[in-house]
Amino acid sequence: MATFEGCFTDVSSLQIALVVARFNDLVTTKLLSGCLDCLTRHGVDTTSSSSQLDVAWVPGSFELPLVAQSLAASGRYQVVVALGAVIRGDTPHFDVVVAEASKGIAAVARETGIPVIFGVLTTDTMQQALERAGIKNNLGWNYGLEALEMGSLMRALGRA
Template identity: 40%
Template sequence: MSGHGAPETGAVAGAAGLRVVVIAAQWHPEVMAGLVSGARRALQASEVVEAKVVHVPGTFELAVAAARIAAAGDVDAIVALGVVIRGGTPHFDYVCQAATNGLTDVSVRTGVPVGFGVLTCDDDQQALDRAGLSGSKEDKGFEATQAALAAAVILAGYPLP
């Protein structure tokens, strides 16, 4: 499991005043419910009160939603949540690469941190193990949100011109 060496999860100091949008894909509802719940727990732990959750059809649409939301200029951090499960065609590779490249581009181009909470799994059990559900080994929704909040706090000290 890839969780070895991860930082401790908990509140992010200085995040209380941040404006955050969580973008969640709709495929794999059980896994997504766990990821969104983990994101909400991280927001609550860090006392973030100005947060909203928006839903997009799938993981492929996360990047365009993040780009539009970041361009609006009224958000300090974005958390992108999705899950792609490997099938028998190359579709998995295309969606994973598009989501990764698209979300990275949004973050670098706009300066708005994007927490990467996209699970790329070989099977359903791997996704369930990372979803933050009862019995899961990891809570990637919480971790992605914590990362976005921490980056936003750090970057607040380096305002854009």
């Protein structure tokens, strides 16, 4: 029986793209910082001159799937991380954005065969979002780990 697992070592050849929503940037910049910290500590070159990592900014979480699709389809990356924050308001807009972002990001992964990490916080309040982006725990770190694990898993499966 074969067992396949991703790992967090030997990631020097892994090409990673991050797509970050500007809307709620108080939160998303913290998620980005946590993700970059994780990737750096695991050996990914995150310097501004890096050829291993690229960051694309989009207006909001609704736009994440389109740019994630473009990056995943480029053939340059083994994994894409989508970072965003959607905070519930008084209108149904929250439900529309969350539904389309999540369905779109999942569709990109299925259609391209490239893992796309869903790093979009969906919270009821700004306080909850800030707690998940660094006050209590920075989920950006977790999204970085997921990227490393999925990228290396796909490589182990012969898909990267």
